[in-house]
Amino acid sequence: MDKTFFNGLGAFETSFSMIKLAENNEKENIFLNAGRGNPNWINTQARLAFNRLIEFGIKDSKRTIDMAEMAGYTTKKGIAQRFEAFLEPDEDETDNFLMLMLDYLRFDLEYAADDVIKELVDGAIGNNYPEPSRVLPYTELIINKYLESTLYDGEKLSEKTKVFPTEGGTAAIVYIFNSLKRNHLIQPGDKIAINTPIFTPYLQIPELSEFDLVEVYIDSDPSDKWNIRVDQLDKLADPDIKAFFIVNPSNPASTAFSDEALAAVKKAVESNPDLMIITDDVYGTFVEDFRSIYAVLPYNTLLVYSYSKLFGATGWRLGLIAVNDINVFDKRISELPQDMLQRLRNRYKIVTGDPSDLPFIERLVADSRSVGLYHTAGLSTPQQIMEALFSLSHLVHRYDIDPYFLATVELIDQRYQDLHKALKFPGDDSRENAKYYSLINIYELAEKKFGKDFRRYFSTSFPHNDFLKNLAEKNGVVLMDGSGFGSREGNLRISQANLPTEDYYLIGKQIIGLMKDYYEEYQEKMASK
Missing domain, CATH: 1.10.20.110 (Histone, subunit A)
Structure with a gap:
């Protein structure tokens, strides 16, 4: 197969394409797909x-x-x-x-x-329309208590937060980008900051013609266990940067913002007080004493959360958007030029008698159904109740440790340790590491196993995704290309969520085995010179 076969495809699309190669792999190995983040457990x-x-x-x-x-x-x-x-x-x-x-x-x-x-x-x-459209009243209260318990690290924000349940975190992302644009909060040519590496849609959507945003990258440091570089956060002080998009803990690096990074963002916002922050905290519960940026800067932050990973509910499509009662999104809308405000009044006038006072979170609901269907908008009530029940399954353990939370953390930790043991590659047991994914740099692995000369040969003689393709085609293992998430070439993302625990040691061995194949080819070339 042409080695450029996957060029131009997104990371997930590349992974899908490799599945067929892996299922019919040359060595007739067991097919192992560690490319997706879908957990293989359920609550x-x-x-x-x-x-x-x-x-x-x-x-x-x-x-x-x-x-x-x-x-x-x-x-x-x-x-x-x-x-x-x-x-x-x-x-x-x-x-x-x-x-x-x-x-x-x-x-x-x-x-x-x-x-x-x-x-x-x-x-x-499910025998009635969602009423109110945004969220059922007690469901919102329960979800807010859950978010406060799991993501805010002691900050009391549940009574100051509005919630909009959505069809998974993916719908939340789409709704947010759409409503930011509809309400002139981001416009073509605007600068937005993105913490990389990051879940691919946050890189891909801003580049679409209907958004055409200028992306400023805030890089995490692979040499420092993928912690975000505090000096990079100084960029956020620039008032030309309208919004900052993050996944925390990150996908694919699985690293949560440190206290130092959170403090640096807060300091930058002092110089750029109208900065809009969108934080996707789906992996937060896998980090002990996790602290969302929403807990630090509630005025500036829109929170995205999904129940899919923790509770094994990707098929249920259970996500949400949360925003503080007093927030920068509403402020920025109120300060728009009069001609823009008039267009927005015309857009939302069928929703409310006073469109000027319609909060941004209600605009998200209206926009999600093209305004005209606002009266029948909202996540289906069975899905909302499932969010409430998942929340309550944790909240009832208010006086003791939640055994389910503990079990999920222990499970992915075991898989993480097994993978790194097989690779003989250093792991990261710091508090900030969620361990949901691993990013393995194959060039560093090549040097560690066979020296700097081999690394130089390996990194310059093959396209960066050659190893990924051969791992599927020859060994039957599907991983994901980390560069599709905005990391450097040569990083492979391995999900510790979606395979039986015993397979992770095997995946590590398959990676090492393929690396040996490349090394043997290198030795033959060196010997023939």
Whole structure:
């Protein structure tokens, strides 16, 4: 196959193309795809609780209509009492969790039991449009408590934050770029800063013709365990930079912002107070005592989160956007020129009687359905309830360690350690490393195994993705090209999430084995000279 076969393709598209090569690999090895971040575990507790909500909801709906396969609707008065009577916590682990959930909602959050159970049950059944369009009321309160517990490191922001659940983090990203443009917060030719390496859409979307943004890269340092370079953050002080996009912990480097980096961003914002920050914190729960930039700069920051990785729910499409009640996005809209404000009033006038006061987060909701369908916008209610249940499965452990969180961290750590043991390549056990992915530089590996002369030959004699292609075609292993995420050529991204634990040592051995093949070819060429 032509070695330029993958040139021009995105990192994920290249990975998809290599799957067929790997499935029919020359050595007839077992096919191992460590290219995707889809976890191979699921959270069982919230899913079983969801089923029980539906089961109860159907039973309770039959109180109003019960004909053939048709039931009616639930009634709010006394629904919490009926729900408790339905549960058997002494007999069933799921019912015990639901009782703990009820206690938490009643006594810790002081919510009216009938109101919240009515929302959870009807939402799971899915028999009504989302109302309000943006998010169900108690679902928003629960999600906010979860975000505060997992991402804010002690900062109390749950009562000052608005949430918009979305169809996964991917929809959140698309909605944000679209609404920033629609509301003239970013315009063609504007400068935006991007912390690299980063999830590929954050690099690709700004380059599309409809955005045509100028990208300023804030580089993480591979020689310092992929920590963001604090001196690079000085660039953010430039008022010409309108927005800063980050994934924290990063994808693919899996490194969270250090306290020093967070302080540097805060200092830069003092010189550029209208800077808009978009932080994608999907991997935050894999870092102990994680602190989101939203906790440091809530006024400037739009938060993206997804339940997909932690809870094994990529197919559910469960993401969200969160923003502070008082924020720079609303301020910047209010300061737009009058002609732009008039166009925006005309755009949103069917949504509200006073479009000038429509918050940015509500504009995100409206724009997600081309404004005209705002009244039927919003994430499906079953998806919203699943977000609430995943949140509650953690929140009920307010007095002790969440065993599920601990299990996920231990699982990916074991895989990370096995991979690096096989490679005999230094790992990173610092607090900031989420370990969800590894970035392995094959040029550094070549030098470590076979010396500087071989590294020089290896790095200059082959296209940077040659090793990646041969790993699939010959050995049956699919990894991802780290340069597609904005890292230097020669970095391979390995997901510690999506394969059985025993396969990671094998992947390390396959990488070393292929490197030996290149070295043997090098020795033959040197001998023939």
